[in-house]
Amino acid sequence: MHFRLCYPVLDVLRWNTLRKPLASIVSAGLSKFGKREGLSGRELFVEAAKEAFENCPNLDPKRDIQALIIGQMSESFEHQGHSAPAVSDWTGLLPVPAVRVEVACASSGAAIRYGVLAILSGVYDVVMVGGFEKMTSRTTAEVTEYLAMASDFPFEQWNGVTFPGLFALMATAHMHKYGTREEQLAMVAVKNHHNATLNPKAHMQKEITVEKAMQSRIVAWPLKLYDCSLISDGAACAILTKPEIARQFTDTPVHIIGSGHGSDTIGLYERSDYTYLNSTRYAAKEAFKMADIEPKDVNVAEVHDCFTIAEIIAYEDLGFCKPGEGGKLIEDGETSLDGRIPVNTSGGLKAKGHPIGATGVAQLYEIYLQLTGQAGERQIDNCNIGLSHNLGGSGATCLIHIYERG
Amino acid sequence: MAETDQYTIDQFYRFISEGRLMAVKCNSCGKQTLPPRQICPECHSENLEWIQIGTEGRILTYTIIYIPPKGFEDMAPYAYGIIELEGNIRLPGIIRDVDLDDLKVGMKVEVCFDRETSDKWPNWPRYYFRPVES
Numbered sequence: 421m422h423f424r425l426c427y428p429v430l431d432v433l434r435w436n437t438l439r440k441p442l443a444s445i446v447s448a449g450l451s452k453f454g455k456r457e458g459l460s461g462r463e464l465f466v467e468a469a470k471e472a473f474e475n476c477p478n479l480d481p482k483r484d485i486q487a488l489i490i491g492q493m494s495e496s497f498e499h500q501g502h503s504a505p506a507v508s509d510w511t512g513l514l515p516v517p518a519v520r521v522e523v524a525c526a527s528s529g530a531a532i533r534y535g536v537l538a539i540l541s542g543v544y545d546v547v548m549v550g551g552f553e554k555m556t557s558r559t560t561a562e563v564t565e566y567l568a569m570a571s572d573f574p575f576e577q578w579n580g581v582t583f584p585g586l587f588a589l590m591a592t593a594h595m596h597k598y599g600t601r602e603e604q605l606a607m608v609a610v611k612n613h614h615n616a617t618l619n620p621k622a623h624m625q626k627e628i629t630v631e632k633a634m635q636s637r638i639v640a641w642p643l644k645l646y647d648c649s650l651i652s653d654g655a656a657c658a659i660l661t662k663p664e665i666a667r668q669f670t671d672t673p674v675h676i677i678g679s680g681h682g683s684d685t686i687g688l689y690e691r692s693d694y695t696y697l698n699s700t701r702y703a704a705k706e707a708f709k710m711a712d713i714e715p716k717d718v719n720v721a722e723v724h725d726c727f728t729i730a731e732i733i734a735y736e737d738l739g740f741c742k743p744g745e746g747g748k749l750i751e752d753g754e755t756s757l758d759g760r761i762p763v764n765t766s767g768g769l770k771a772k773g774h775p776i777g778a779t780g781v782a783q784l785y786e787i788y789l790q791l792t793g794q795a796g797e798r799q800i801d802n803c804n805i806g807l808s809h810n811l812g813g814s815g816a817t818c819l820i821h822i823y824e825r826g
Numbered sequence: 827m828a829e830t831d832q833y834t835i836d837q838f839y840r841f842i843s844e845g846r847l848m849a850v851k852c853n854s855c856g857k858q859t860l861p862p863r864q865i866c867p868e869c870h871s872e873n874l875e876w877i878q879i880g881t882e883g884r885i886l887t888y889t890i891i892y893i894p895p896k897g898f899e900d901m902a903p904y905a906y907g908i909i910e911l912e913g914n915i916r917l918p919g920i921i922r923d924v925d926l927d928d929l930k931v932g933m934k935v936e937v938c939f940d941r942e943t944s945d946k947w948p949n950w951p952r953y954y955f956r957p958v959e960s
């Protein structure tokens with residue numbers, strides 16, 4: 421029998437919410453990213469939560485927050501599963517429901533999605549979303565092993581590939597099909613490192629050059645050390661409310677107007693093409709349709725630059741340029757702070773850091789700062805619409821959110 | 827039910843240990859699938875069978891792993907690619923016996939079998955690729 425799942429709830433949602441916010445962000449917080457010695461994941465989360473609470477005096481966390489949804493990739497880092505109630509406890513939220521969602525590096529992107537859906541369900545008015553990862557107490561070999569668990573075990577891991585290796589396979593394919601150059605990959609790293617020097621919370625505050633990136637140690641050809649994101653500790657959170665009540669908490673809410681979530685085969689090899697990600701294309705279509713906007717309407721974006729090639733492919737899959745023109749887009753400076761569509765103003769995963777479970781909400785945090793005019797030296801002018809793009813694994817998961825200044 | 831009627835990853839590797847490259851074919855829509863799945867991902871049919879496929883293929887994309895995962899330290903740097911086989915089947919793995927400078931998209935390779943297994947989970951053998959002599 422031919423059987424296909426359908427999504428009646430989402431269809432209603434699209435019809436019902438055209439140009440109407442799905443949910444509103446009334447506050448957000450981010451811990452400093454980096455090597456945070458002596459602090460556990462839950463303690464890093466509290467650092468982020470304190471910022472969100474302090475910036476929203478009208479919110480009484482104990483009284484108002486009705487549920488907590490967090491992302492965390494792996495229990496292995498801290499030998500700690502079942503982390504949601506612990507995080508909730510440390511944040512002072514017991515006994516409200518707390519749950520952890522996991523889709524590898526997109527875990528807290530999914531926390532946003534399911535926070536939005538929890539509010540849209542009508543059950544909750546105020547939900548806290550967030551994520552964390554404590555990675556630096558492990559050796560690089562251990563981190564590599566835990567991260568690889570997000571790829572296919574029986575065929576990919578068993579046969580000797582690493583995560584950089586999977587994105588290197590995409591880079592080779594992109595270079596072969598479109599003539600994308602290793603220098604263009606390096607330019608992504610140079611841009612994101614520059615942006616991070618303007619972000620006090622970024623893990624790395626160091627300008628680099630194309631030459632330096634090109635000469636760095638090869639990890640998985642054609643990817644070198646400076647094509648790879650950082651191993652970091654960090655946490656991020658945000659307070660979401662029903663749009664109707666957002667102004668009880670703040671004069672400057674940011675609305676979430678689109679949410680997209682796509683999936684693909686866990687093994688990269690099974691896909692029909694390695695130069696784009698179908699999960700991104702699917703999620704983008706859903707999010708743009710829900711928000712009723714086009715890619716050209718986006719003023720600022722945070723995209724998942726776990727490896728430099730991923731940022732170039734994201735430009736193309738999100739419609740910021742045509743397929744194959746991502747290398748040219750970075751080379752022409754279109755995604756720089758003063759470009760047509762600034763991307764990864766925070767420094768991205770590349771230089772701000774990539775504490776896996778925190779990343780999705782950390783992207784939201786940067787867009788929230790940009791849309792509320794709080795991004796300091798890296799503030800983009802005339803910023804009304806922002807987008808975040810969060811990948812899991814080698815792209816078996818993609819979460820996209822679109823935001824509008826309230 | 828005979829074990830060979832089970833369309834599992836374990837069975838795929840049992841075939842590898844016998845030196846056979848097997849995929850699952852759907853008798854309803856004709857789709858060939860690897861890794862094996864118990865339900866055809868295309869048409870949801872359960873009318874499936876194992877078929878032996880040819881071992882020659884070509885490199886669709888590749889990388890050279892310099893920083894290897896645990897267990898592969900002795901081999902680095904090594905080539906790793908995604909190989910297209912007959913029936914549009916794609917398989918990833920290490921490409922051995924190749925000069926790393928000679929690697930190219932489109933290069934012809936064949937599947938070889940390393941039948942050795944251990945007692946430790948998942949006790950699967952390994953396959954690998956090597957260039958076809960031209």
Ligand SMILES: [Zn+2]
Pocket residue numbers: 852853854855856857866867868869870871
């Ligand atoms: Zn079928």
